[in-house]
Amino acid sequence: MRYWEDFRAGDVFIHRSAPVSAQAITEFAREFDPQPFHLDPALENDGLLGGFCASGWHTCAILMRMIFDSYLEGSSSMGGPGVGEVRWLKPVRPGDVLELKSTCLETRASASRPEMGICRFTWDLFNQSGDHVLTCTGTNFFGRREAGAS
Amino acid sequence: MRYWEDFRAGDVFIHRSAPVSAQAITEFAREFDPQPFHLDPALENDGLLGGFCASGWHTCAILMRMIFDSYLEGSSSMGGPGVGEVRWLKPVRPGDVLELKSTCLETRASASRPEMGICRFTWDLFNQSGDHVLTCTGTNFFGRREAGAS
Numbered sequence: 001m002r003y004w005e006d007f008r009a010g011d012v013f014i015h016r017s018a019p020v021s022a023q024a025i026t027e028f029a030r031e032f033d034p035q036p037f038h039l040d041p042a043l044e045n046d047g048l049l050g051g052f053c054a055s056g057w058h059t060c061a062i063l064m065r066m067i068f069d070s071y072l073e074g075s076s077s078m079g080g081p082g083v084g085e086v087r088w089l090k091p092v093r094p095g096d097v098l099e100l101k102s103t104c105l106e107t108r109a110s111a112s113r114p115e116m117g118i119c120r121f122t123w124d125l126f127n128q129s130g131d132h133v134l135t136c137t138g139t140n141f142f143g144r145r146e147a148g149a150s
Numbered sequence: 151m152r153y154w155e156d157f158r159a160g161d162v163f164i165h166r167s168a169p170v171s172a173q174a175i176t177e178f179a180r181e182f183d184p185q186p187f188h189l190d191p192a193l194e195n196d197g198l199l200g201g202f203c204a205s206g207w208h209t210c211a212i213l214m215r216m217i218f219d220s221y222l223e224g225s226s227s228m229g230g231p232g233v234g235e236v237r238w239l240k241p242v243r244p245g246d247v248l249e250l251k252s253t254c255l256e257t258r259a260s261a262s263r264p265e266m267g268i269c270r271f272t273w274d275l276f277n278q279s280g281d282h283v284l285t286c287t288g289t290n291f292f293g294r295r296e297a298g299a300s
């Protein structure tokens with residue numbers, strides 16, 4: 001079990017995804033973001049996004065799964081309050097394999113909950129060409145191995 | 151067709167969702183955020199989140215669908231570059247009906263693309279009890295009815 005005490009500022013976690021499929025892109029889009037450039041795999045060289053690509057929110061959902069698989073699974077995770085600015089730097093295309101670099105920026109005890117600690121991260125996603133496709137900062141809450149003073 | 155010129159700073163769009171089902175919460179969680187408090191509908195009075203609730207990223211995906219249904223469908227939307235800080239203020243529970251208030255903060259022409267305009271929004275989600283559950287700012291790109299000077 002990984003507790004709050006096991007994270008340190010400067011820790012880096014690397015995790016690689018399976019390829020993102022065209023079917024996964026269109027399934028997410030049909031439910032949550034049915035814009036033409038997320039629905040039609042045949043759309044090429046079109047508009048600002050250059051054709052068919054994943055919804056930015058789909059990329060965020062994939063990010064969440066990668067965070068889970070990278071360091072949340074088997075941890076004392078208690079959720080999180082939100083994330084900082086999310087930048088979709090490059091479209092995610094079918095077949096892209098994403099690499100997540102999670103950098104722990106800061107850890108601190110919770111002032112109000114002695115059983116909880118706080119970790120801030122920067123999450124960066126890169127595709128198989130090394131293009132930076134997403135950056136975002138966010139906060140994870142974790143249970144402490146030993147509850148501290150409030 | 152709604153173009154960039156049809157948005158004005160101060161415009162407010164209100165849109166209401168269908169109830170969020172326990173099944174939708176667990177389906178999203180199994181794929182993207184399989185933490186216990188998003189998977190087990192029987193979990194009550196547990197931990198920081200108080201029991202079973204939607205992944206914050208699921209709430210963001212629902213937000214995206216509500217934005218689409220509210221004012222993106224039938225528009226000249228060209229996508230967006232990202233969003234500002236996302237705050238998950240209250241958990242979203244099964245049965246919650248969400249109301250989206252989209253407030254247009256600013257519209258401006260693109261300096262580099264004469265065929266495009268930019269609109270900044272604040273998006274606020276409330277549940278059926280009036281609790282503020284999510285706030286976030288973001289940018290939408292739209293095609294212009296008449297391309298302007300660059």
